[in-house]
Amino acid sequence: MMSRSQRVTRQRRRRLLRTITVALVAIVVVIVVLVWRGSATSTDAPVGHDPTSAVPSPTPTSNETPAPDEPQDAGACSVTLSAEGITDQTTTHENGALFSPLPQPVRDDVVFAGWYQTELAAEGLDRSQRVGLATRVACEDGALTLHGAWLSSDEVTDAAVGVPVLMYHQFTDQPEGIDDPLRLNWAYAGDVDDHMRYLAENDFYLPSWEELDAFIDGALYLPPESVIVTDDDAHASWFDLAVPIVNRYEILSTSFVITKWRDEPTPSPYVLQRSHTHDMHEAGANGEGRMVNWSPEEIAADLETSAAILGAKEVVAYPFGHYDERTKEGMRLAGFELGLTIEPGRVYAGADKLALPRVRIDYGMDVDALAALVG
Structure with missing residues (x-):
C-alpha cells in the first residue's frame, strides 16, 4: 500500500504529463493552421477577385516591337531605278532598313525631281511617296522599282523653293524653361514633340545634305514642304529628350558634334552626325571663335580630325556662327562642301554653299510658330 507522499508524487506526475500533452496538441494545431493559411494565400484568391488580373502582361521583346534601328525584315532588296531618258539602274538595299543615298540622274534639258514609290506618285510629285534617307525599304520577293520624275528648268525656277534649316540647341522637360543666360537656346521637349509631329503629319520632305547640295546647284527639285532639322553641340539633353522624339516621328535630323x-x-538611324569642328568651339585671340582666328591650314587640320571621327565630311556648322574668308579656305582645303551660319533665312538655289542661313528655334516657340516658319 502506497504512502500518502507517494500518492501525491504520482498525482503531480500525471498533472505534468497532461499539461505537456495539451501543450503539444496546441502547438500541432497552430502549425496546421499556419500551413493551411499559407497554402490558401498562395493559391486561393479573395472572394470577388479575379486571380488572372494580377498576372502582368509579358514585356514585349525586341522582335515584337522593333527599335528604330532594327530592320523588321532582314534580307537584301534589289531596287530598280527607272526614270524617263535614263537606263534603268539596280542597287541593293537592306530590306526593313532606311534607304541609303540614291543616285541623282542628270539630263541637260530638265531637272531631276526625285524618286517615288509608284509611277503615279512620280507623275504627281507626291512628296508623301518620295523616297529619301528617312524612308524604310519595304519590298516583296526581294525586289522593288522606284520611279523618277523630272521638271523643266522654268518650272523649278517659278517654284522659287526656299528650304528652312531648323537650328535647335539644348532641350528641357520643364515647361517654364531654364534659368540660364542662354535661356532661349533651350527648347521645351513638349514643343519639340509638337514640332516633329507637325512635320510628320503634314508629310514634309526631309532632304539629305547631298540633296541640298544638288538643289543649290539647280540640279534637283525639292518640294516647298521640305525641311532640314539640326541640333548644335550634341548636348546630353539632345540624347535624353530629343532623339526619342525624332525616332517616334521618323524625322531625319542632323546633330552637329564637337x-x-x-x-x-x-x-x-534617323540622326546624321556631322561636324561642329573638333577643337574650334573655343574663343580665339580676338575673343571670337577659333574658326576666325586660326589659319586656313589649321582649320583644315581640325576639320580633318573631326571628319575622321565622324566618318563623314559634307557639312560643318560654324561654332558661334563665326566665319570669314579664312574659314571658307580652310573648308575647301579639308574638302567640305557646305557650311552653316546662324544668319537667319532659308536656303535657295544659287546660295553661297559655305555661308548657308538657318532658322533658329527659340524657347517658347509652339507648333503655330513653327508652322509659320516652315510654311
Whole structure:
C-alpha cells in the first residue's frame, strides 16, 4: 500500500504529463493552421477577385516591337531605278532598313525631281511617296522599282523653293524653361514633340545634305514642304529628350558634334552626325571663335580630325556662327562642301554653299510658330 507522499508524487506526475500533452496538441494545431493559411494565400484568391488580373502582361521583346534601328525584315532588296531618258539602274538595299543615298540622274534639258514609290506618285510629285534617307525599304520577293520624275528648268525656277534649316540647341522637360543666360537656346521637349509631329503629319520632305547640295546647284527639285532639322553641340539633353522624339516621328535630323567632347556613334538611324569642328568651339585671340582666328591650314587640320571621327565630311556648322574668308579656305582645303551660319533665312538655289542661313528655334516657340516658319 502506497504512502500518502507517494500518492501525491504520482498525482503531480500525471498533472505534468497532461499539461505537456495539451501543450503539444496546441502547438500541432497552430502549425496546421499556419500551413493551411499559407497554402490558401498562395493559391486561393479573395472572394470577388479575379486571380488572372494580377498576372502582368509579358514585356514585349525586341522582335515584337522593333527599335528604330532594327530592320523588321532582314534580307537584301534589289531596287530598280527607272526614270524617263535614263537606263534603268539596280542597287541593293537592306530590306526593313532606311534607304541609303540614291543616285541623282542628270539630263541637260530638265531637272531631276526625285524618286517615288509608284509611277503615279512620280507623275504627281507626291512628296508623301518620295523616297529619301528617312524612308524604310519595304519590298516583296526581294525586289522593288522606284520611279523618277523630272521638271523643266522654268518650272523649278517659278517654284522659287526656299528650304528652312531648323537650328535647335539644348532641350528641357520643364515647361517654364531654364534659368540660364542662354535661356532661349533651350527648347521645351513638349514643343519639340509638337514640332516633329507637325512635320510628320503634314508629310514634309526631309532632304539629305547631298540633296541640298544638288538643289543649290539647280540640279534637283525639292518640294516647298521640305525641311532640314539640326541640333548644335550634341548636348546630353539632345540624347535624353530629343532623339526619342525624332525616332517616334521618323524625322531625319542632323546633330552637329564637337568631336573633342564626343566621339560616340550615332544614337539612331534617323540622326546624321556631322561636324561642329573638333577643337574650334573655343574663343580665339580676338575673343571670337577659333574658326576666325586660326589659319586656313589649321582649320583644315581640325576639320580633318573631326571628319575622321565622324566618318563623314559634307557639312560643318560654324561654332558661334563665326566665319570669314579664312574659314571658307580652310573648308575647301579639308574638302567640305557646305557650311552653316546662324544668319537667319532659308536656303535657295544659287546660295553661297559655305555661308548657308538657318532658322533658329527659340524657347517658347509652339507648333503655330513653327508652322509659320516652315510654311
